[in-house]
Amino acid sequence: MKRQFSHTLLLLVFVAAFAAQSCKTKPDANTGATSEYDSNGMSYYHRTEETKLKPGQLYVEGEVKNPGKVDYAKYGKREVLFKQSKPNQSGEVEFVGAYRYRGYSLFDLLNPFIIEKKNAEEFIPNTDLYIIVENDKGDRVAFSWAEIFLGHQMHQVIIATEQASIEPYKKEVSYPKGSVWKVVASTDLYSYRELENPTKITIKSFDKKHYPIDRKPEDPYSPTVNLVFDNELKATIGANVDQYPHLKYASIFYGMGMGDHGSPYFEGPMLRPMVEKFFEPDIQGWMRSGLAFVVGKDGFRNVFSVSELFNRVDQVEPILSIPPDRVKSGHFRLYHPAAFFADFSVRNLAEINFFHD
Structure with missing residues (x-):
């Protein structure tokens, strides 16, 4: 009886340990975002330690009914992969490193804000919207509305709060790490749109030139x-x-x-x-x-x-x-x-x- 009890106790301990480990790897129930992976698991992308990137304050303004500060703490984090490189002035591609980033997707952060287009009376669809992300130094990067909300793949543009190297197994590398949160566009080939310490997102519709709307033109053909x-x-x-x-x-x-x-x-x-x-x-x-x-x-x-x-x-x-x-x-x-x-x-x-x- 004691032996059977001991075996049962060991089994319960094993199950509890397995469950505890499994809790680290299951997706977040609300967002589908992954919370954590075991570094000894099958994933090639989760074998190195993360470096935390210090977050800041973020505000949304522009053509929205409810501008204001983003409460990002209530959102789950998502992961993207990125090989950071960029052509230099001579056209040669300078490789920086391969990374896994974890952070808040622009899809999640902007979704609660209600669009209030200034040209809505003339053109209702959101297809002419775009997004400007600006940092504390005044540097800017631009995204279309479709990149964030209307593409085949959601959650590919994030503001990263964790960074980890993806390292080769035949060569020692030491890829540089950041210190503050940054915008990462994982759909980009080159890292032109990385932006450290974003502080403001502005949502706009195109207004650089007026193009009249004629839904039923007599001659719709445009030869050029x-x-x-x-x-x-x-x-x-x-x-x-x-x-x-x-x-x-x-x-x-x-x-x-x-x-x-x-x-x-x-x-x-x-x-x-x-x-x-x-x-x-x-x-x-x-x-x-x-x-x-x-x-x-x-x-x-x-x-x-x-x-x-x-x-x-x-x-x-x-x-x-x-x-x-x-x-x-x-x-x-x-x-x-x-x-x-x-x-x-x-x-x-x-x-x-x-x-x-």
């Missing part, structure tokens, strides 16, 4: 696309685009309002070679805080960040798709396969206005 950079017309793209590389994408075309629009193919020239020379005087600046306002002849519009278009870790490229029905859809429509909703494929494309805020 203007490329504008900081209020200066730099180029006009016409029908002859044979000199540019072409791509073809399959799609599941799903709209925010009407849902399924079938599974059309989109084919056309890549946008990058049409515009990249205009970024050259300040590539880092454009990738860090540049935005692109995309508008059709009928006035329907989207905003993308420049990094969202051209600094992607998945290296998926936007195209100017040439629709089969050009009378209805114009000669070009912007198509980005990374966009979840069909609303971000502007037809009757008339202008792409690249700007800074």
